[in-house]
Amino acid sequence: MQVTETLKEGLKRSYTITVPAADLDKKVTEKLVEAQPEIEMKGFRKGKVPLAMLRKQFGQRILGDAMQDAIDGAMKSHFDATGDRPAVQPKVEMKDGENWSEGQDVVVEMSYEALPEIPELDASNISLEKLVVKADEKSVQEALDNLASNAQSFEDRKKGSKAKDGDQVVIDFVGKIDGEPFEGGAGEDYPLVLGSGAFIPGFEEKLVGAKAGEEVAVEVTFPESYGAQHLAGKAAVFDCTVKAVKAPKPAEIDDExxxxxxxxxxxxxxxxxxxxxxxxxxxxxxxxxxxxxxxxxxxxxxxxxxxxxxxxxxxxxxxxxxxxxxxxxxxxxxxxxxxxxxxxxxxxxxxxxxxxxxxxxxxxxxxxxxxxxxxxxxxxxxxxxxxxxxxxxxxxxxxxxxxxxxxxxxxxxxxxxxxxxxxxxxxxxxxxxxxxxxxxxxxx
Structure with missing residues (x-):
């Protein structure tokens, strides 16, 4: 087997790998001899099939395997000897591939970009600054306030109070498109926090100012990117009954x-x-x-x-x-x-x-x-x-x-x-x- 360098320019490398026909034939014979003891064929006992018959039956398939093994072996030997490490998978092409026939030498062109020599890094030459922050009382208190806000409850506002952003309104609603209710567009006793973004854009804003007991027709348009395709981009009207208006009450910051x-x-x-x-x-x-x-x-x-x-x-x-x-x-x-x-x-x-x-x-x-x-x-x-x-x-x-x-x-x-x-x-x-x-x- 012969490996000849054809290009060495910067990190670019190209080589011609030649596998002599005699070496390839020898490899095929070795593979057939190795497999022979386990092969059964009509008219012969297990392990007694003549090599000539095995070559005729399996030779082409084993030739392909032997060819691949030879090329892989040559590439491995090359990288072991040169110390090159390819940056990406080497490009391997067989010369005269379509015109090649059994009994000829196999000639392969291999090209790749080698990884560069990377200088040794001495970390002791590097100086860095590490920022250190302690959690002060103000930050801890802000975090506790957020926890209390997340654990908030809601209490009924005084009768006749208008809903504000951040309030919870309890509503019954029926959504309609072109005057007809649509599937999934209705709900009862739904607790909606105004400003939460739980409903489609424009819905919650139209309930700001509503009072308990009022009927509100909320006109909105479903976004073009809405998940339900049959609703995307459609104009809809939601008939809402406001059953309660409740103000948020943050939880007490205590043991509870x-x-x-x-x-x-x-x-x-x-x-x-x-x-x-x-x-x-x-x-x-x-x-x-x-x-x-x-x-x-x-x-x-x-x-x-x-x-x-x-x-x-x-x-x-x-x-x-x-x-x-x-x-x-x-x-x-x-x-x-x-x-x-x-x-x-x-x-x-x-x-x-x-x-x-x-x-x-x-x-x-x-x-x-x-x-x-x-x-x-x-x-x-x-x-x-x-x-x-x-x-x-x-x-x-x-x-x-x-x-x-x-x-x-x-x-x-x-x-x-x-x-x-x-x-x-x-x-x-x-x-x-x-x-x-x-x-x-x-x-x-």
Whole structure:
């Protein structure tokens, strides 16, 4: 077997692999001899079928397998010897494929882009700032107020009072299109909080100012994007009877409220709220520090990038941003979207950092455990209530989805490794300062 280099330009590589016909024939014979003891054929005892007959019966199929084995073996030997790691799956084409016949040498053209040599990263040369926020009394109180608001009850307003935004109105209603009631458009004793957005746009606003005992005809138009196609875009009238108008009454912040949220006492609830807030601050501060790290790495490390990876990433960025600018266009019938220079610059950054983090993780033997993957799948499955089992099965059968879940876990573990070796200075800041730093992430 012979491997001849035909191109070495930057990261681009091309080779000609030649498998001599004699080597291929030998491989076929070896496979036939290996299979012979288990083969039965009419007129022969098991294991006694002549090789010539086996070759005639199975030769073509085994020849294809032998050819693939030979090429795969040559590629593996090549990568082992050169140390090259292809950026994407190598392109392999058989020369004179249609004209090739048994007894001829097999000549294959293999081309790929090699991953670049990535400089060794010394994390001790990196200095980072870690924002630290403590949960103050004001923040804890705001969180408790929100819990009390969520646990609010409603009390009847004084007779004759007009409903206000935030009030609860208890209504009977019948919806009609062109004067005819439609399925699913009626309800009785429905407690609707005005301003909650529970009903279609325009419905709740028309009940502001209504009094208990009044009849109100609410005219609305279903959105074009409404889930029920037979209602989408249709004008409707809902005949509503207002049976009660109730004012919100926030729950008292006391031990009883604490017990409603699973705490033994108000002090225990405050401790839980404080812990949750500070966990949120830690998560936000980590995101800020991670961005700072990536910015430092982008300036610190430079190496040649595989053009195919940059091009693919640039097209993906352009496609994603196009859909963000056209949220109502859900299909992919929009024609080609050419990346701009800005897209290409961002793609280069992403590819550079992705390759660098992957190399650090490889050298440090960073792995995503089965337990971490299971937790990631569980978290994702919660977005599909009632379909969790189907989602699990989908992930099990979809390697691409598994990689999508594995990649961010791997990246975060590598980032944590670099954090551990970097010079990290803590800086205590206010919650507002942290919020501004988080908001700035979206502006970059």
């Amino acid at each position: 409220l604490a017990k409603r949220f699973g705490a033994e006492s108000l002090d225990a609830l405050k401790a839980q709220v404080t812990e949750r807030l500070e966990a949120e601050y830690v998560s936000a501060a980590r995101a800020v520090m991670k961005r700072s790290l990536l910015d430092e790495l982008d300036k610190l490390v430079s190496f040649e990038l595989p053009p195919s990876l940059v091009d693919a990433e640039a097209h993906q960025i352009a496609h994603q941003l196009w859909h963000e600018d056209h949220p109502d266009h859900h299909g992919h019938d929009h024609g080609a979207i050419e990346p701009t220079d800005e897209h290409k610059a961002l793609a280069e950054r992403r590819v550079r950092l992705g390759l660098l983090l992957a190399e650090v993780g490889r050298k440090q033997n960073v792995e995503v455990t089965d337990a971490e993957m299971t937790q990631a799948v569980l978290t994702q499955a919660r977005q599909y209530p009632g379909q969790e089992r189907a989602f699990f099965e989908f992930v099990q059968k979809n390697p691409q989805m598994q990689q999508q879940l594995r990649a961010p876990i791997f990246e975060d573990k590598v980032v944590d490794f670099i954090f551990a070796g970097a010079k990290v200075n803590e800086k205590e800041v206010s919650k507002d300062d942290l919020q501004k730093a988080v908001e700035a992430l979206d502006e970059i």
